[in-house]
Amino acid sequence: MSITDPAFLKRLDRLRLPVRTARGYRPGETPIPRTSQPWGIEFESYKDYTPGDDFRYVDWNAVGRLDQLLVKTFTAEREIPFHLFLDTSASMGAPAVDHKFAFATDLVAALSYVVLINNNTLRVVALSSPEKGQRPFLSLPFLRHRSQFLRVQPFLEGLTPAGKTYLRETVRAYIEQTKEPGVAVVVSDFLTEPPQYEEALVFLKARGYEVKALHILGAAELDPTRLFRRGKLYDVEDQSERWISLTQANLQRYREVLQAHLDAVQQFCHRHQILYARASTASSLATVMTEELPRAGLLALR
């Protein structure tokens, strides 16, 4: 099921990206928890009447029972700016059998769709490698309407995974140029040294972004026996090599190391109140979007 499949899009129509702390200044449709406004749809609380309040929202039943002028307040609904960061380092393209990068771009496209149908603003940012004088990131301008979803797909299709992972430098470069924080969803395999992703996520938090980390995992990363039994491995980012024979002991050791890495990323996110979710290429896009990400809290039903 692809992102252009009408049936799949219909299923995405029922989803939204929940927001916890992000704020927006323009009225919109995304409810902001613990933030009230004197009008709206979803009742939140009462407050004492103060001069200037709209009489239409005075709860006359309460006045009758309590003989006190109480005015209803509603959950605030705002237009939230969403920043979808896609890691385009070479590690996202390896191993080729996993099609990890294609999976990640499909996920970003689906999330973009969900953002736009909920009348939020969207900016898709491709975090590239600033080596050799290249720009640290490529991005679309803010998109505001579902009709502009059509601009997302060509942008994503033009990206190719290449270069080293520079999450820290590229995120920093982006937030220095952007004045409107919102929700930042970082889609990456986080296969880099911890300082790289930790500092990138902390920068975002510090600038007032509500940060969500979507960890992309390849099926062959989880089970390397699908890739090789023995041979010369090389790192696609730094070209270093290592002869590995996938014995039972080595396989066990690799799984332990991988699990430790995943745990480290997850625990860091929990410590810093960053929503963390994983998506594996072993699952289909539809399963991830409609089951796994809602279960992880990254998506919710409208």
Add this chain to the structure above:
Amino acid sequence: MGILNPSALPFLSLLGLLVLIYLRERWRTRIAVPALFLWMQVKEDKVRVRRFLPSVLFLAQALLLLLLIAGLLHPYRPVTVTETRGDRWILVVDVSASMQAREGRTRRFELALDQARQVVKALGPLDEAMLISVATRPQLVSGFTTDHRQLLHLLETLRPLDTGTNLSLGVELALAQRDRQGRQAKIHVFTDLPRSALDLPEAQIRDLAYHRVGKSDDNLAIAALHLYQNPFQNYSQAQAYVLVRNYAYRPKGAVLTVLLNDKPIFRRDFSLPARELVSFSVKGFDGPGKLVARLEPEDALAVDNQALAWLAERTQRRLVLVSPVKSLREELERVSNSIPGLSLTALTPETFTPTALNEQDIVLFHQFVPSTTVPANSLYVFPPPDNPLFPVVAEAADLHILDWREGHEILQNLQYVEALPLKQARVLALPSWAQVLISSRTRGGEVPLALTGEKDGHRVVCLAFDLGKGNLTNSDNLTLLLLFLNTLRWLLPHDPMAPLLVSSGETFFLPAGVTPDSLHLTSPGGVEKVVDTGSVDVDQVGEYRLAGSRYRATLYANLFDEAESDIGRREDDDAKPILVSEARPPQELSHTVPEEFGRWLYYGAALLLLIEWLYALWRYRRTSES
């Protein structure tokens, strides 16, 4: 179990090649991973990865290769089979000239055929027989066959030839066929020769069933017809000798008639004692033509009662000498005066013109080579430097003869070729059309001293050394004189109409350059047939005519063969007749034969390949779907 084709064993080395390909592929192939730091804590394999560890694909490919190589080896397993079969027989029939000898009212050949027929008729239904005829060469008339009717028919088609016999070769062929396929055959030989004539070890011929036919010794034969006429003699100077021999063991009288162009020119009644010979000289011929010697009356063997020869008409031959040296002219005048049919015309290089020559001349160019080729056979002696025909490379002195072409007509009767005077010679570059006749050697390599060849349709001889400076007729230079005369004889133009003398039983090869296209051969019996190869088997005495669009020739075939003419052959060592026994009933024989199963290995290889292909397809589809 065994293999029939061990030469395919080296193909096993391809397995090593396969291992090398896998090792190379392993070293060459790298597996891309997104990050190596996850693997840095996994123990790097220092040894095992570099060692060859076969994969399933390798094992499949190695098995495929092994199956193909095993198929090439032609493996077999021994299988015991039982079959019912009869005996094997080989009939060797002598069809040489002596088999034509009359024995009473019949001929020896018919007697031999009768006995051969009896043998064939006595064969059991499953008995196989082979038929070989032997004259000068053995010929396989029929391989082993159980078709006895066909064998009888083939016996009827056999005819005795006017040739000698090589019975030993025929029996050898039969012996070679005797033990084929592990079945021993009984050999029957039908001939008029005694068993002692076989030039084979006694152990080999002990078991032969030897059917000897013929008793008559009544034969008077022309043992030879020699015609002495050298190339410079005309017919009136020629002399013929007819040698007649009585092979009978009693005196015999006869009449010898010699005919020239069917006209009797000589007739002599004579009587010869037993086993004696007489020679008749005939001379004073009054014209050229076909010479026939004939003996009358007819005896038991007629084929040797006639002989043919050709009396050539020779005109005066001219030797044209072109030389700046006067002394050579005088030498050659002395030589030509001693040869009746040869005249000398001496010219200097300045007075020589090619138009003064005709085709029948022989030209001797001494220290001179004309700028154009001449229309006659020519001899070049000591050609000067910068001549257009034989490039002179250098001068050489005191050379020694090292090698020469043995058997060449020019070197006939030259017992001491090394004795040629070679004080000075010119080192010639060998032209492409010439061959070396005599050669020496210097530090620079082989040096041709005498060349022969054919250029523009004419024979050419070149001597790189001089003719001994006025000493050609000196007795010390006899070798040089003989070489010179032989060269003149070789250069004499050949009369294309003169018949060629051959012996019956020989093979006549068409001259180089003559193709058998539309060439017809008319045999002495008047039978005409197309010549489709480059040779003609001469197996009858008499006159053969070869006629084609571009080639004509006449062959005179004679049989002067003492072994054939001596039909009496008193060495009667095995005159006892051989009784033809009844055929044995068919036997049931068990024997082991190799049963090849290589093709099953090929089928297995094909099946394995199909399985591999299907597996690869399945994997590809699975990968595509995922």
